[in-house]
Amino acid sequence: MDVDALPVASLRDVTKTYGQGDACVHALKKVTLDLYPGEVIVVLGPSGSGKTTLLNVTGGIEPVTSGEVEVCGQSLANKKPEELATLRRKHVAFIFQFFNLIQTLTAAENVSLIAELTQKSAGLHERVEEALSGVGLLERAAHFPAQMSGGQQQRVAIARALVTGPDLLLCDEPTGALDLDTGRHVLALLQAAAREQGRCVVIVTHNSGIATMADRVVRFHEGSIAQVVQQEAGEARDVTW
Numbered sequence: 349m350d351v352d353a354l355p356v357a358s359l360r361d362v363t364k365t366y367g368q369g370d371a372c373v374h375a376l377k378k379v380t381l382d383l384y385p386g387e388v389i390v391v392l393g394p395s396g397s398g399k400t401t402l403l404n405v406t407g408g409i410e411p412v413t414s415g416e417v418e419v420c421g422q423s424l425a426n427k428k429p430e431e432l433a434t435l436r437r438k439h440v441a442f443i444f445q446f447f448n449l450i451q452t453l454t455a456a457e458n459v460s461l462i463a464e465l466t467q468k469s470a471g472l473h474e475r476v477e478e479a480l481s482g483v484g485l486l487e488r489a490a491h492f493p494a495q496m497s498g499g500q501q502q503r504v505a506i507a508r509a510l511v512t513g514p515d516l517l518l519c520d521e522p523t524g525a526l527d528l529d530t531g532r533h534v535l536a537l538l539q540a541a542a543r544e545q546g547r548c549v550v551i552v553t554h555n556s557g558i559a560t561m562a563d564r565v566v567r568f569h570e571g572s573i574a575q576v577v578q579q580e581a582g583e584a585r586d587v588t589w
C-alpha cells in the first residue's frame with residue numbers, strides 16, 4: 349500500500365437505514381473508512397452486520413442515508429443514476445459469491461461483455477486473452493460456464509472484473525462457494541491484482557482465516573466498525589480456513 353497515495357474510496361460518517369418505523373434497520377451506523385490503492389482489505393463480521401451494504405454504498409449501487417462517499421475523488425452525492433453507472437464502469441468492479449456469469453456466453457464473451465459496453469473496442473480481443481491468460485484459463489476461452497468448475501467460473505469472473513482496469517474491486521464472499529484449494533487460488537489472484545496492478549481489493553467474508561492475506565482487517569458488528577487491524581500482509585498460500 350502506498351501511504352502517500354490518495355484514497356480510491358472514502359466513506360465519512362456513512363449511515364444506511366432500510367425501512368421505516370418499527371421495520372427500520374440500521375445497516376450502517378456512522379462508518380468512516382478510507383480505501384487505498386494496492387491494498388487488500390478483508391471485512392469480517394457476522395451475518396447481518398452490514399458487510400454487503402458497505403460494498404453496495406461504496407460502489408454506488410445503493411444511496412447512503414447520511415454521510416459522504418467518494419470514489420476516485422468524486423462525491424457520489426447528488427449524482428444521477430447514469431452518472432453513477434459511468435463512474436462505476438470506469439473505476440469499480442464487483443465479484444460475487446456465485447460468479448454471476450451469463451450462461452449463454454462463453455468465457456471469452458463473458459469477459460469482453462462489460463468492456464465492449466463501456467470502452468473502445470480497440471485491442472479488446474488481446475486484452476480479453478490477456479485477462480483469461482492471467483487467471484490461467486486461456487484454453488477455456490470458448491467454453492460456456494456450465495462446462496467449467498466453480499473455481500474456473502470464479503476465475504472468469506475475476507478476469508471480467510480486471511479487464512476494464514478498475515481501481516476498486518469489491519468482492520462479496522468470493523470464495524464462499526469454493527473448496528479450500530480453489531478458494532486459495534482465487535484469493536491469490538485477487539492479492540496479485542492489488543500487489544502487481546495497484547488495485548484496491550476489498551474482500552467481504554465470514555471466514556476469519558482469509559484475514560491472514562490482508563493488509564488491513566476491518567471487523568463489523570451491528571453496522572459499525574468494531575475493530576481495524578493493520579498487519580504485515582501474509583501470502584494467500586498461507587491462508588488458513
Ligand SMILES: Nc1ncnc2c1ncn2[C@@H]1O[C@H](COP(=O)(O)OP(=O)(O)OP(=O)(O)O)[C@@H](O)[C@H]1O
Nearest residue numbers: 366367373375393394395396397398399400401402
Ligand atoms: N434491501 C434491504 N431491505 C431491508 N433490509 C435490508 C436490505 N438489505 C440489507 N438489509 C438489512 O441490513 C442489515 C445488514 O445487511 P447486510 O446484507 O449488509 O449484512 P451482511 O453483513 O452482508 O450479512 P451476510 O453475512 O449474511 O451476507 C441486515 O439486518 C439486513 O437484513
Ligand SMILES: [Mg+2]
Nearest residue numbers: 399400401520
Ligand atoms: Mg452479505
